[in-house]
Amino acid sequence: MNPTVYNLALVMHIVGITLMAGATAVEYITFRQFWKTIPSDKGKGMVIWRTISDYQKMMGIGMLIIIIGGVVMMYYLHEAWGAQLWFRIKFGLVILVIINGLGIRRILGSRLSKLLAAMRPVYERTPSTLRIRGYIQVVHWIQLVLFLAIYILSIFKFV
Numbered sequence: 001m002n003p004t005v006y007n008l009a010l011v012m013h014i015v016g017i018t019l020m021a022g023a024t025a026v027e028y029i030t031f032r033q034f035w036k037t038i039p040s041d042k043g044k045g046m047v048i049w050r051t052i053s054d055y056q057k058m059m060g061i062g063m064l065i066i067i068i069g070g071v072v073m074m075y076y077l078h079e080a081w082g083a084q085l086w087f088r089i090k091f092g093l094v095i096l097v098i099i100n101g102l103g104i105r106r107i108l109g110s111r112l113s114k115l116l117a118a119m120r121p122v123y124e125r126t127p128s129t130l131r132i133r134g135y136i137q138v139v140h141w142i143q144l145v146l147f148l149a150i151y152i153l154s155i156f157k158f159v
């Protein structure tokens, strides 16, 4: 094993985690601002909405960097890590992070975009928008729990 390459991959892993988890936290806060603003000022709300869409790109890039770093580490030490329980559970949770944070979140985002585009010129508070607001909140909470669980597993490394 080349320790320098392994450590560089770990640095990459941490950079990716920072990007992805950071974007999730910032998206959560910006969403709160969005829901406060959109009823009184649709124009301003739409600017916030477009900013939120950029966070999704940041999350995707973060995930890609996490995976590249993880795959390089596994290339060197897959026999050690691959057999351990923490890694197997973690891998399942990573798949859930992708499904929840990128897949489901994207579907909800495009539904909200369509609803917002249909209500011109003012925002209408309908059961559909309230439902999507609730679902997106659940996505954020699930993401938080998944990240915490992955951190605990990766750091304690229960065999």
Ligand code: HEM
Residues within 6 Å of the ligand: 010, 013, 017, 066, 067, 069, 070, 071, 073, 074, 081, 094, 097, 147, 150, 151, 154, 155
């Ligand atoms: C949401 C996705 C992920 C998060 C939040 C995450 C988080 C972490 C954290 C916090 C560590 C501990 C770093 C340390 O001890 O210094 C770690 C280590 C590790 N991760 Fe990940 N990880 C993710 C995805 C992955 C994936 C997809 C792979 C493999 C393809 C992977 C492979 C590894 C390995 C092999 C280590 C052990 C590094 C070591 O301690 O030497 N991770 N991860």
